[in-house]
Amino acid sequence: MLVQRLGDNALEWELYGGAGKVDVEWYFRERTALPTSVVRYHLEPGAEEGEHLHLEGDPESCSVKNSDELYVVVVGEVVMTVDGERSVLRAGDALYAPSGSRHGVANESDLPADVILIFGAPDPALPRLIKE
Numbered sequence: 001m002l003v004q005r006l007g008d009n010a011l012e013w014e015l016y017g018g019a020g021k022v023d024v025e026w027y028f029r030e031r032t033a034l035p036t037s038v039v040r041y042h043l044e045p046g047a048e049e050g051e052h053l054h055l056e057g058d059p060e061s062c063s064v065k066n067s068d069e070l071y072v073v074v075v076g077e078v079v080m081t082v083d084g085e086r087s088v089l090r091a092g093d094a095l096y097a098p099s100g101s102r103h104g105v106a107n108e109s110d111l112p113a114d115v116i117l118i119f120g121a122p123d124p125a126l127p128r129l130i131k132e
Helices: none
Strands: 010-013 022-027 036-043 068-075 077-082 085-090 094-097 103-106 113-120
Touching: 036 103, 068 077, 068 085, 077 094, 077 113, 085 094
Parallel strands: none
Antiparallel strands: 010 022, 022 036, 036 113, 068 094, 068 113, 077 085, 077 103
């Protein structure tokens, strides 16, 4: 049985020019065969990831391949920005950021927040999520 305890793969990052530091826990980074990665962000008040994008061939991309991201708020409240549009998300809310979208998460509240990110290359055989 593979179990990872909180803190087993903890990092403190300053991400994409965001303010403050984000505590990151990367789950089974070296051991998973899943086509996705899963990380936990812990954001203290005022911390932010910074806006970024994942788009193959784009010189502004922070990754060399396309990557879609799903953000799920577990604790607290965060502000997500996608292509200039802001939305407040609270525990239980989720946001989908498709590859090529400029996006980021910030904790503008007075309390800590935890967010789970699931990301990976989109499957071209599946229909794309579109904005309604």
